[in-house]
Amino acid sequence: MKTKLKKPLSPAAKNSAICYGLVIVFYLVMQVLVYTDHISSSLNGQLIPICVYIVMAVSLNLTVGILGELSLGHAGFMSVGAFSGAVAAYCLQDVIAFSPLRLFLAMIVGGIFAAVAGVIVGVPVLRLKGDYLAIVTLAFGEIIRNLVTIMYLGKDENGLHFSMLEQNFELAEGGKMIINGPMGLSGNSRISTFTMGFILILITLFVVLNLINSRAGRAIMAVRDNRIAAESVGISTTGYKLMAFVISAALAGMAGTLYSMNSSTLVAAKFDFNTSILVLVFVVLGGLGNIWGSIIAAALLTVLPEMLRAVDDYRMLLYAILLIAMMLFNNSKFKQRLIEKRGLRQQAKLEKAQEGGR
């Protein structure tokens, strides 16, 4: 029994193609601009943050759009990745001279630490639903930030020294404080590059898109659409919720490493509630569950404040107005009607096919 399963790109494959295409075109265009020196220095400085925020937005979309749970603590995982990755990069400094490889390994360490944090946060949090879950993720995000703020970690010839609350170790001569409590990281070697950011985006897309188009991804979306029905067809909802949450945290951790290795100093206060909300804004404006939407929203909204510097006094005003306009559009009758029309068209097609079949 061979039924025609339409080969011309399934919607899922089309989505993936758009995502990869967007990112590759963006990278090539920017590279050309950089090499031909047609790029403003402020935009040039934004290239790595754009990559970071694209990864953050895509990974948060996995939790919010695909799993359907509102998380307000995504910056917390970014911070775990940022600091653990920076420590790893410092420790590997003498071992691996080739900096892209060192950055890559640091990212993996950052991702693993963030994944562990994801498990620790996820196990209790994912028992909750809706608003309660959102509030608790917010709290966990703040807890992580505060924990990092009281961490002291230094390295000398005797190895790593670590303490909480106050620095109760002395470093031998030639040693260096890597994380210095509220002062955060200092003296990072800036090894992040735009190309590494591009590679990280590709890795993120590869993981997220492949996951969505698989058995596990379908299970995650089934849990989102109807938890009780998902259980009734044999899906362990807690397991798949945790899986999506942890993968999302790990990717945010890798983005955090990329972020921290882009500046020589970094304080934990950077990864506060505002950053979580900022990333959530990218996801919501790009469309829940829409990966390429997240990419565009993250890129545009990261650059926008810089572009608006020309009208400095009204910069934040315009930014806010644009955000509100986009929100209004997403909720407008106009867009609703577009979506309804698409649904009706499909239904009409279906009924036609049905009549033809009789």
Place this chain on the structure above:
Amino acid sequence: MANMLEVTSLGISFGGLRAVDELNLSIPKGALVGLIGPNGAGKTTVFNMLTGVYRPTDGGIRLDGENIIGKTPHEISKMGIARTFQNIRLFPGMTVLDNVKVGLHNQMPYTLAESVFHLGSYRKKERGMDARALEILSVFGLEEAAAYRASNLPYGRQRKLEIARALATNPKLLLLDEPAAGMNPQETGELMETIQLVRQRFGVTILLIEHDMKLVSGICEYLYVLNFGRLLAEGTPGEVLHNPDVVVAYLGE
């Protein structure tokens, strides 16, 4: 002893309310049995206990000889009970095909690593799932709708899709909760044919809740009547529907 489902003195209380009490059911393999009763009699509560959504306060449930009390809904699904819901519960954001493929979740499993890297048996299993899902959909005349969003299907076909998804789990026992609710007589007639066909094609034992007496007496071999959580009568449709107690329960004195 060829009973697919054996329910013995099953009961559940919600606080002070005794929703189901001293219920005994035995359903032979391959049978098509109806569970009827007035609104609020506890029929859906029985389904929820059979599928692990509620944990019974007392009594026992055996599926094909195995105890299922205390198991979670997804474990019970793996053991072979599938169900549909009174208020349709599809995965509206997913395509018709994916809805059925979710039902195949435990039929053709592959690992998370294979999911993320699309390696190993990923392609083979996905192709197998597509073929199997389309085969099931074709039983319900839904194969040409495979690529549409489930929420865009008309109501009657959503009901059919829900049955298709349940069958994808390869159940021994299929529970249908008011499959004809909201259907017109023509659609109900079609549904009766579909249920008969499902029984032949999939060799599955079926227990259904229904209010439509025409459907119930048309296809069920045996009926259980529930009233106020207790078994009021049982027997063949002819016997049950002429039982004075049942008439009183439905129509009043």
